[in-house]
Amino acid sequence: MVTQTASKIIVKQLSIWFGKVQALKELSLQIHSSEILSVIGPANSGKTSFLRQLNRLNELEANFRVSGEVLLDGEDIQKLSPEILRKNVGMIFALPQVLPMSIYDNVSYGPRMHGIKNRGVLDGIVEESLEASFLWDEVKQRLKESATKLSGGQQQRLCISRTLALRPEVILFDEPCSGLDPVSTAKVEESMLKLKENYTIILVTNNTKQAARVGDRSAFFLMGELIEFDKTQKIFTAPADKRTEEYILGKFG
């Protein structure tokens, strides 16, 4: 049993380049188990590059380079196979990207691909995962229907279920509500708050209010640098750095 304050992820001196452009500059921070860390900052602040480094999606880019370390439970993620890392560190993308197949098949996709074939086991995983994203009641009658017929908000929660079906330890949210209406956004936030009991969550968002609502701690990125990192309440009420205050007040971004 891990304690509340144990560091799930430790980032040391992380720098990222795409070609000649440095997206992240010697970033260091620690993320605790069972917390929601909100990452805020204007466009090109490096927040998405940071997030995509945690499950090594950055390395799909041809001209990507990295230095520094990311430790997951004390282990260097570069030494893990990307498949095992990504199974443990799930990701929700900005736009809900359901696959053109049934709701059931979407949620059971990961487990099936990782070798679970037993129908009963899969049924259980699907129900549990849909419950956890508060989607079960809405779709339990039509699991065989195409997932593309769901509304945007439902699709995004389906994506969350799909990630949960793999029982990850960490979930990365990349501006998960950018395309959603306020009601759908509230539902996604509700499920995030519920999920943090069992998962470590990192939320990259453009919406500072959202960061304030759900984040336990918040990090403010600017031009690839970590400007301020503290309890969310502190960041939003008494930021130490002037730039943080200006960003939160909406002076730029």
Added chain:
Amino acid sequence: MRTTTKQKIAFSVLFLSTLMVILPVVFVLGTIIKNGWQGISWEFLTSMPRDGMRQGGIYPAIVGTVYLVSLSIVFSLPIGVMAAIYLNEYARDNLLTRLIRLAIVNLAGVSSVVYGLFGLALFVTFMKFGVSILSGALTLAIMNLPVIITASRESLANVPYQFREVSLSLGLSRWQTIRHSVLPFAIPGILTGAILSLARAAGETAPILFTVAAFYLPKLPASIFDQAMALPYHLYIISTQIPNIAVKTRYATAMVLVGISFTMNIFAVIIRSRLRKKKKW
């Protein structure tokens, strides 16, 4: 002159030019159908030629062509699709990729009769397959490769990039991602390309001239190492080499050949339009 008048004249010229492209198509097809349909009968399609091809049917030529194109697709489809996967999913923008692209462009441009020479030198002579269905099918397969690669690649490129990201983020390996999250959604497009390439192969004459085609062989091939008659070559023979053949026999043969090619094209078009309707991403 007023600019709108000028435009009217210009558009009329464009229209007439288009007409001069389309009318010959109508003329060719009309002539073939008008003169060919009388010659087509069950007997014509299913019996052996007799009397130096002046009588009887074209059955062995049809069978030979079916054998040839079926065998050629067995070779070209797997290699073509895998090459497309390499180019679209694995290749980075480097010298090797540029060379591959250049090679494909050139394979597409090589003269069909040069393919015939190549097939003769490599498959018939060097590999000792002889003048046979196998040699002809291999020649046609290489000739068709560019069509299949190009169509498959386009089809793969149309699958949203996000499917790959989602799949990888679920911990699937690169190959699993391609196999389960990309390829299934590209299949209709790949199929369309494959059928179009088959249609083309069925009508090709020059590549099979020296590799497979038999002048007059009124029996069916027993194995892929046999020579065979083929429909396009048969049409060439009866329209240039053999005098005193009923005109309707020639037209009917042409009509069957065009019919096969068009049927496959229509198939491809149906698959393509159904794909467009079904597409939801």
Added chain:
Amino acid sequence: MKLRLLKEFIIEKLIFLSGIASILFVILIFTFLLKEGISFFKEIGLKDFIGGKYWYPISEPERFGILPLILGSLLVTLGAIIIAVPLSIACAFYISEVVQGKAKDILKSGIEMLAAIPSVVLGFIGIVTLVPWMKKVLNLPTGLTALSGSIMLGLMAMPTIISISEDAINAVPKAYKEGALALGATRWQAMYRVVIYAALPGIIAASMLGIGRVIGETMAVMMLSGNAAVIPSTLLEPVRTLTATIAAEMGEAVHGGLHYYSLFAIGIILFVITFMINVIADIFLHRNKK
């Protein structure tokens, strides 16, 4: 797990091999043409081959000069291009810029149908319709002439030229055209003052590929152009092309004889010509994309 990794390793190697297979095949084609053609060049020099005025491969003594064949190919190609290029470009503009809706779809499928007609069928139709008609109308000793070949080859080149030109026209940014229209230009003025320049590299590439197609075409040209291996002076005489020579004579050539090898030597020449045309066309196409 181990097994899966091994399987994926093998599959990915196969994919890589298929990826480079095209390069391999181009090399293979050239190598085997060379392998058979090289013994010919040992006997007869390149200069006598290309510059020789007489093609008498089976007379005594044999003469292997392909100048008449090269000129035959050039003449037929020139004729075909003069017919096909203007019509095809006009047609491409009509389809992509003027006509809309159902008529556009019908025209496009008509052109796809033209592309789907096998070359030997067009050759046959030419023999039964075009050739006698030419003979009668132009009062010629024979209708099997370079012009007959040019007309059919022009027709065959059209789908290639039209579809690639159309792509080039469609790739022109809408803003160019709208800018011209906003300044009060008519659609036609926008077309010939703006769009055609922006699409020019693509249209040139399309024409090059059309030329490549015509030079390499075999069956129709062999059936229609009369096959006389003499240096032509007008389009109304029978000519013989490089491709037709290979196709017509390979059947009779003795395997392993000089005549046999000479046909491979012609193949090498053809391969080199089409290779160069395609490379140049590709450069133009690439420029269009940027």
